[in-house]
Amino acid sequence: MSSPAPELFRRARACFEELVDLPEAERTARLAALADGEPQLAAAVADLLAVDAHASGFLEQPAMPSAVKAWLAATTEETVTLGQEIGPYRTVGLLGRGGMGEVYLAERADGQFEQRVALKVLRRGMDSDEILRRFLRERQLLARLEHPNIARLLDGGRAPDGRPFIVMECVEGEPITQWCAARGSPVEERLRLAVTCCEAVEVAHRNLIVHRDLKPSNILVNADGQVKLLDFGIAKLLGEDGEETLLTRAGVHVLTPAYAAPEQILGGPITTATDVYALGVVLYELLTGALPHDRRATTAAELSAKVSRETVERPSAAARKAMESEAGGDDRESRRLARRLSGDLDTIVLKALHRDPARRYASAAALADDLRRHLDGKPVSARPDTVGYRAAKFVERHRVGVAAAALIVLSLVAGLATALWQAKAARAQARRAEEAQRFLANVFLEADPDRSKGAQLTARDLLDRGAARVDGELANEPRLRAEMLTLLGNVYQQLALYPEAQKVFEKALALRKRLYTDSDPELAEAYRRLGTVLHKQAEYAAARPLLERALAFDEGRGDFLATADSLNNLASLARAESDLETAQRLAMRAVNLRSRNGPLDSPELAKTLNNLALTLWRQKKNAAAVRVFERALAIHRKNEGELSSLVAGTEDNLALVLREMGELQAASAHNARALAILERLYDRPHPTLAGSLNTAGLLAEERGDRGEAIRLYRRALAVFEQSLGPDHPDLVYTLQNLGIELAKNDDPQAALKLFQRGLQIREKAYGHKHPDVATSLLDVASAYRQIGDYAAAEPILRRSVALFRETVGPEHRRTATALLGLGELLTLRGRPMEAEPILRECLAIRRAQLKPEDPGITRAEESLAEAQKARRSS
């Protein structure tokens, strides 16, 4: 963004200062008046106003203490001299110097105890006051942390030179990686040490302390092989500056790039999963001798860029490479190690290192548990990611054959398998879960080209195979069979293969009707699934009784949350049928049930709120829709942090509603935030980003900036194409938007091409009998008309009219639109006699359905008058 010209800014400033304290309505009116005469000035003022709404607090804290101190620190560095007394301690030796400061060996100066301690004097330039304040706040928590494998925090205070210091139990030992390397420890010993680390970390987590900076130099092993973890909770004392930040970004974080979890570097929330990741890195290093990523970077920006792109190589492959690159590396030895690591250990380490904190081990204990199971030769819980891994591998080999959507599907399969495996923890279902896992793994193994004899399999093929085999392979496991059918149905549904989904859901329902009673949740679920997929296929009448039955069962069980789900489904159904009042009532009930019986910040509540907001929006209760979207947004933000597709998606919905309300500056601000999030969130093209770009295009159009709108639609289109492939129906909206703008820009030929492409996509996706196909026909005809090729336009318009009549009914508004197009064209073609009855029909529909002052009626009247005039004069 370039700065405005002084003259424009001077005037914008004057307007802004005049408007800024006015009530919202008056302000909007004044802005609108200004926009008439001076759009550029109005836009500049609107921008300032939009920003002002978010800028409160910004720069409000005058001066920056830490900046002052950093400056002072750089000019007045002092070091502790040996023998100096710091608090009740006397330094006797320097243990080390690092990023945080210096570490001294010290003893009690008053000779009270014969205790040797490690005394850490923190580097200058950190905010000493804040650190000390935090230390005082956290010290009790930290002091309570007593564990044989955790070095105790003993004391802290301010050194004579003003710097804070921290006193800890003095630990002798070597960093865990060095210790193992020096002794040539076998894999089993390394794993046992890692298990000990995990257990210690788990104890800290239960005491609400996250380490945040686990790395080999903080994990020492002494000569007896005893492990001690250092610096627990210290990173939190040093990082996280709450008080003063420009804008709203998080404060300084202290971290070690090589071991930090992606969310630490990219600014996500820090949780126990952050430590699980660091443990994963240490484990990786212990097993392979290499780090999982190359994170060498000289600036924070470079580091972030690297982290958002990186992928992890399997430990078995990395170990082999590391050993082979060593001079005189023993080939046999490296193969042996690679074999040792491949399988369980690859899986375990990769799971700990998952980018998404939610997909890592749920706790350090779970990681320890899996390592122990592996050591005991038992199957490990991380298996499902192996299925996911095979799936990924499969996609890699068949990149051309598998659509982007399939990626989502495959991860979904892995996700459900995970859920099954979590169920396994309940033991009772262990055998079922194992069966399920084996079944899934077999389906994917089949996809391996080595086994499928080179045939190119798509995700669809995989699903079909799964569906075909599920009956035979799980003949003796009817419950599990129903579960797998449901899983397959979900995946089909995700792929928009609704008839296939319906088929397996029907089978699942039939099975469960035999197996379960009305009070079992499984049966209600089966009804719900089938109802939902019928809804997706617009078979509303068939869907309703199923969803109502699911609701009755859920209510009968007194399961409030399932009841809320069912209400939510019925609300969506009512909305689809345009019964907006019912939709609103049901959605409100769902919201109330969830609010009363569940947490006020659950993601399910947010989704229900989102559904309610969509209905309110359709009802044109835009202000209420905004409020509800905002509530949903607040919940998503709380649960997911800023960097979330749900946050971005809701922001974008808000932008769309606000756009309809004419609140362009607020809409643009929401849209800009959505875009900013999505661009940071996805390192590859993603349809949500494309959707948001499309919204940005609409807003640019609204501002009258056609060039920008065209540019944005083109970008949206490119991102859609790269993410969904060139034939996905979601592309068509953007094709239409872009086509309309190009047509307005006097390029109907280009518009025609886009509209034709949209038509083809829809015919391919929906068949020939779908109202959206009729709409695309209208688009194509309008381009022909603008070009002047009336002869080409006419049959297309006739098809469109016929199709609308067939799909939405002869008296529908959309039918009237097609009639208008056809009537006007016939007048243009010199056949007003034919045009007249068609335009009369259009006018009759519009008069019956629209308010008398609606411009649509005027337009139809004018077109009819035009036709009559043409008839009389001919």
Add this chain to the structure above:
Amino acid sequence: MDGDDDLEAASGSPVVPEQITELLRAAEGGDREALDRLFGMVYSELRQLARRQLQVTPVHHTLSTTALVHEAYLKLSADARWSTRDRSHFFALAARAMRHILIDHARRRTRRKRGGSEAPLSLDDAQVPVHDRGEELLALDEALERLAAVDPELARLVEWRFFGGLSVEEVAQILEVSDRTVKRQWRTARAFLYQELSSQRFST
């Protein structure tokens, strides 16, 4: 060459209040040399004050430019009768000096971190502050330059308030306008800078 040291060298002999007043008036009259000397004095005074504060500050007290600038004012204006004009001139200088101090330092720090002669971060043990305040401060400084190009009055206001630590009331007093006027101007300036900084963020 270290910016800090350059400026400190310019400060010369200890500060005498009468001399300050004289210099202040001369600088107001357009005397470049007087302005430079004065700037050096204010700068070194601020620095001394900060250093002392750091040694005596109790745990719960935060060091701030507000305190520094005001203390420098009290010390340098002691015994002197300063007009409102002198006062405003002094605060303008102090704010500018504070800005210099902080920006110079931030610039040196970021330069150092971007490599230069320093060895690259080692993979294992380097702890870097990921969100570097220095870079943030430099971005603000640049945005402030852009504001100065379109509206010097607003830029001065930000300098006074953010770097000089002056309150709305103090600014209003010095400029002899109402608090409301200052507040409105402050909102405009803030919106401008916020826009500049966030658009930068979105584009990276």
